[in-house]
Amino acid sequence: MSERGGGVREVKSAARTVELLEVLASRGDRPARLRELAEELGVPRSSMYALLQTLIDRGWVRTDTTGSLYGIGIHALLAGTSYLDTxxxxxxxxxxxxxxxxxxxxxxxxxxxxxxxxxxxxxxxxxxxxxxxxxxxxxxxxxxxxxxxxxxxxxxxxxxxxxxxxxxxxxxxxxxxxxxxxxxxxxxxxxxxxxxxxxxxxxxxxxxxxxxxxxxxxxxxxxxxxxxxxxxxxxxxxxxxxxxxxxxxxxxxxxxxxxxxxxxxx
Incomplete structure (x- = not known):
């Protein structure tokens, strides 16, 4: 874990999750493949796959019927709407x-x-x-x-x-x-x-x-x-x-x- 402002150490798993969501959000209507995400974030495919499945289960990431394409999920919209509403x-x-x-x-x-x-x-x-x-x-x-x-x-x-x-x-x-x-x-x-x-x-x-x-x-x-x-x-x-x-x-x-x-x- 790396040092952050105020001496607080960064939680690597949390940082990786946020980075993944930001990458998916930045792609707009271009879904990503597992290989692309693993390469862009410098993460082993097995680790990236496990993270994607966790986020799919929680609604933050969605996948297509083949399970090979990934995009931002509906819970990201709910969080964004809450930001604006509050x-x-x-x-x-x-x-x-x-x-x-x-x-x-x-x-x-x-x-x-x-x-x-x-x-x-x-x-x-x-x-x-x-x-x-x-x-x-x-x-x-x-x-x-x-x-x-x-x-x-x-x-x-x-x-x-x-x-x-x-x-x-x-x-x-x-x-x-x-x-x-x-x-x-x-x-x-x-x-x-x-x-x-x-x-x-x-x-x-x-x-x-x-x-x-x-x-x-x-x-x-x-x-x-x-x-x-x-x-x-x-x-x-x-x-x-x-x-x-x-x-x-x-x-x-x-x-x-x-x-x-x-x-x-x-």
């Missing part, structure tokens, strides 16, 4: 996401920074262009989204950006993959008070991101997404005005701001 900050933000969506008619998101990525916690879809797959629970590199850049800008002043080593991933031809260019953009974000992106995460879509400063540095942000084809200067000003107002309302409604005695999750 998070007081998500709960506080929901009515204001509805308000922003209704006022703008655009897609509105709430996301949280998790390492180098943002994870979507809530989405209100535009009536004009509905997605067939919900974004809730999905990850996007922070440097490639207005949400992420709004949160990275909160950390850029002291140089502690949670970005991966090596080249930054390009999601589109417009993604900022040069670190100097990203740093310059984050300086502009701090000056404006919000982040923008034009087709950096998704082709054809622009985004406006606003950090929620009920934590320092902020870990949550909201954004509005709009097709670039209908983004005019007047429309942009309207989006910024509405989202700025909604940000203020969410920050005021957050449990921290109300002194409600909510747990200080880390």
């Amino acid at each position: 998070d007081p900050l998500v709960r506080a933000a929901r009515p204001y996401l509805d308000e922003a969506s209704e006022a703008l008619g655009e897609t509105v998101h709430l996301a949280r920074l998790d390492g180098p990525d943002v994870v979507y916690l809530a989405t209100r879809e535009s009536r004009a262009y509905l997605r067939t797959i919900s974004r809730v629970g999905r990850r996007l590199p922070a440097h490639a989204s207005a949400l992420g850049k709004a949160l990275l800008a909160e950390r850029a002043a002291d140089g502690t950006l949670p970005l991966p080593d090596g080249p930054l991933a390009a999601l589109t031809e417009n993604t900022l993959t040069d670190r100097a260019a990203l740093a310059a953009d984050l300086t502009r974000v701090r000056a404006l008070g919000y982040a923008t992106e034009r087709e950096e995460g998704v082709t054809g879509i622009a985004g406006f991101g606003f950090a929620l400063r009920y934590d320092s540095p902020a870990t949550d942000a909201i954004s509005a997404s709009v097709p670039v084809a209908r983004l005019t200067e007047e429309r942009e000003r309207r989006i910024v005005a509405v989202m700025t107002d909604v940000r203020t309302k969410i920050e005021a409604a957050a449990p921290h701001a109300q002194g409600a005695g909510a747990p200080e999750w880390r």
